[in-house]
Amino acid sequence: MRGRAAEELTARARIRDAALREFAEHGVNGATIRGIARAAGVSPGLVQHHFGSKEALRRACDEYAVETLKRTKLEGLSGGLGSPGYSAAALDAVLPLQRYLARALVDGSPGAAELFDDAVAASKEMLGGDVPGLSRPKTADPHAYAVVMTGLSFGLTVIHEHMSRALGTDMLGAEGYARMARAMLDIITDDILAPDLVVQLRATLDRMLAESTGPRIPTSDAAARKADSDPPA
Amino acid sequence: MRGRAAEELTARARIRDAALREFAEHGVNGATIRGIARAAGVSPGLVQHHFGSKEALRRACDEYAVETLKRTKLEGLSGGLGSPGYSAAALDAVLPLQRYLARALVDGSPGAAELFDDAVAASKEMLGGDVPGLSRPKTADPHAYAVVMTGLSFGLTVIHEHMSRALGTDMLGAEGYARMARAMLDIITDDILAPDLVVQLRATLDRMLAESTGPRIPTSDAAARKADSDPPA
DNA sequence: TTGCACATTGAACGCTTGTATTGGATAATC
DNA sequence: GATTATCCAATACAAGCGTTCAATGTGCAA
Numbered sequence: 001m002r003g004r005a006a007e008e009l010t011a012r013a014r015i016r017d018a019a020l021r022e023f024a025e026h027g028v029n030g031a032t033i034r035g036i037a038r039a040a041g042v043s044p045g046l047v048q049h050h051f052g053s054k055e056a057l058r059r060a061c062d063e064y065a066v067e068t069l070k071r072t073k074l075e076g077l078s079g080g081l082g083s084p085g086y087s088a089a090a091l092d093a094v095l096p097l098q099r100y101l102a103r104a105l106v107d108g109s110p111g112a113a114e115l116f117d118d119a120v121a122a123s124k125e126m127l128g129g130d131v132p133g134l135s136r137p138k139t140a141d142p143h144a145y146a147v148v149m150t151g152l153s154f155g156l157t158v159i160h161e162h163m164s165r166a167l168g169t170d171m172l173g174a175e176g177y178a179r180m181a182r183a184m185l186d187i188i189t190d191d192i193l194a195p196d197l198v199v200q201l202r203a204t205l206d207r208m209l210a211e212s213t214g215p216r217i218p219t220s221d222a223a224a225r226k227a228d229s230d231p232p233a
Numbered sequence: 234m235r236g237r238a239a240e241e242l243t244a245r246a247r248i249r250d251a252a253l254r255e256f257a258e259h260g261v262n263g264a265t266i267r268g269i270a271r272a273a274g275v276s277p278g279l280v281q282h283h284f285g286s287k288e289a290l291r292r293a294c295d296e297y298a299v300e301t302l303k304r305t306k307l308e309g310l311s312g313g314l315g316s317p318g319y320s321a322a323a324l325d326a327v328l329p330l331q332r333y334l335a336r337a338l339v340d341g342s343p344g345a346a347e348l349f350d351d352a353v354a355a356s357k358e359m360l361g362g363d364v365p366g367l368s369r370p371k372t373a374d375p376h377a378y379a380v381v382m383t384g385l386s387f388g389l390t391v392i393h394e395h396m397s398r399a400l401g402t403d404m405l406g407a408e409g410y411a412r413m414a415r416a417m418l419d420i421i422t423d424d425i426l427a428p429d430l431v432v433q434l435r436a437t438l439d440r441m442l443a444e445s446t447g448p449r450i451p452t453s454d455a456a457a458r459k460a461d462s463d464p465p466a
Numbered sequence: 467t468t469g470c471a472c473a474t475t476g477a478a479c480g481c482t483t484g485t486a487t488t489g490g491a492t493a494a495t496c
Numbered sequence: 497g498a499t500t501a502t503c504c505a506a507t508a509c510a511a512g513c514g515t516t517c518a519a520t521g522t523g524c525a526a
Contacts, residue, residue: 011473027340029262033514043475045517050473054514105392106339107260116395133430137423144416147399151413152420154395155388159338162349162387166380178441180384183377185438187385187421189431190370197366198422205418208411244503266484276505277484283503287484467526474521482513488506495500 012050015040017096019047020061024099028058028107062104062111065097069115095172102158119150156180245283248273250329252280253294257332261291261340295337295344298330302348328405335391352383389413 009017018040022031033054037044051057072094104112124146127137139145156163160171169176193201251273255264266287270277284290305327337345357379360370372378389396393404402409426434 027260027262029260032512034512044514045476046474048515049475103339105395106336108394113395113398116392117399120399127425133427135423135425135427137419137425139416139419139423141412141416141419144400144412145419147396148389148413148416149420150399151389151392151396152385155390155392156381156384157388158391159349159384159388161341162338162346163380163384165346166350166353166383167377173445174441175445178438178445179374179377180381182435182438182442183372183374183381185426185431185434186370186372186374186378187381188426189424190368190372191422192360192368192370193418193421194366194368198418201418202415205411205415208407209415211407265482267482278487278506279504281485285485469526470524472522472524475519477517477519479516480514483511485509485511487508490503490505492503493501496498 011040011042011046015042015047015050015057016060016064019057020065020096020100023058023061023107024096024103027103028109033057058109061100062109065100065104066111066115069094069097069101070118098157098172099160102160105154105158116150116154119154120147123150244273244275244279248275248280248283248290249293249297252290253298253329253333256291256294256340257329257336260336261342266290291342294333295342298333298337299344299348302327302330302334303351331390331405332393335393338387338391349383349387352387353380356383 015036019031019036022036022039025031026035033047034044036057037047040047047057051060101112101115105116124143126134127142127146127149137145156171163171163180164176167176167179169179171177171180248269252264252269255269255272258264259268266280267277269290270280273280280290284293334345334348338349357376359367360375360379360382370378389404396404396413397409400409400412402412404410404413
């Protein structure tokens with residue numbers, strides 16, 4: 001049962017892998033059981049036999065992707081975009097799952113949403129805690145800070161197709177990933193915005209927030225207090 | 234023909250608007266002509282009559298969205314996330330289109346890809362030119378810099394559903410948008426990464442790039458030269 | 467060998483889809 | 497006022513979908 005060669009997997013696993021690929025490429029609605037069966041080299045009936053229904057197959061893919069990604073993230077460094085913890089081997093294993101996740105995030109899968117929320121919580125904890133090399137961000141809205149931080153990372157993955165096209169390299173590969181991470185590092189590190197423009201923008205946004213929300217999400221302290229009162233995990 | 238009230242549009246426009254909504258919500262494959270017709274309050278046959286086929290309807294939505302978004306972007310400030318040029322009125326008009334675009338980016342529409350590439354070119358031009366308040370970024374790979382910059386913005390829009398859930402506010406609304414933009418501003422402005430960590434990360438990424446690409450995308454100068462040789466528009 | 471449980475297949479069914487067609491209502495034109 | 501064009505609804509139909517099911521192949525215990 002263990003140590004099988006990559007091409008001698010059980011039919012169930014082959015179907016799951018094919019489904020991950022087909023779901024990632026065509027979306028949940030676009031992928032068909034017949035197409036998945038063809039990609040897995042089995043008959044459509046066998047897919048039904050092993051997973052019962054298309055929705056159950058999707059759930060199985062979801063659970064597998066979530067579990068594997070969580071485990072891989074734990075094994076590597078828990079850092080964000082520029083983490084050196086991605087060994088090439090782990091990257092290969094995770095790659096198809098990330099493609100699937102990218103689609104699932106848009107197609108509305110529960111697993112993808114869970115993964116996103118977990119990442120927000122992890123980001124929040126990391127930003128709030130004392131991580132070496134990371135200073136606590138100065139922000140009036142730590143929650144939004146963590147959400148945006150996570151969203152930036154996930155969002156890039158979701159549009160990896162366009163990123164790859166514009167970059168000329170597959171973003172979900174070692175080279176493209178490194179190139180993107182370095183640019184990301186440049187963006188975070190450099191201060192491209194002039195200080196006076198920053199204060200002007202911030203004033204505009206604060207005014208927008210004051211206008212649209214009334215007392216709900218005030219400009220400075222209350223927002224921070226509210227975010228701090230949220231459960232950190 | 235002109236000055237019609239919002240609810241007295243021609244049937245063709247009503248169908249198009251409904252299609253934009255349905256495509257945005259269920260994806261291109263998930264949306265059905267019957268569903269679009271129901272949403273527009275017309276018969277399915279009328280959709281066929283006006284647009285010929287589902288694919289043609291999609292193309293019409295694409296063109297309309299691209300043209301309207303381009304025009305709106307031109308009217309407002311050509312800036313990125315924190316631009317104060319988004320008046321509330323323009324925002325309302327653009328909102329459904331952005332939802333559609335978010336889906337179209339993943340479903341693989343030509344218009345969305347065009348919009349993305351245009352944004353990359355615009356970002357590149359802006360970063361390379363002399364925009365007041367914007368300093369030219371210090372990066373070895375200006376092209377990747379512009380691509381990532383654009384991808385960050387587009388990616389956030391694509392996962393707006395998850396952003397809104399995590400934020401507790403609709404991201405594609407005035408309040409959520411402002412809250413997100415402010416957090417984005419905090420992220421770009423603050424230097425959360427310690428300088429020594431930055432150089433370490435950069436060294437790791439440079440090594441990854443040197444390993445994976447060989448002489449194609451070197452660490453420093455050649456990449457910059459290559460990117461500069463690309464057409465700026 | 468026999469019996470049995472499981473893996474696997476391929477055909478069939480019901481349903482929804484996109485599309486084509488027919489026909490009627492309404493308004494403009496002569 | 498008849499005719500024509502345009503707008504619209506309803507129906508019909510072929511294709512593809514997820515799903516079901518009976519039949520066949522396969523490996524293991526008795």
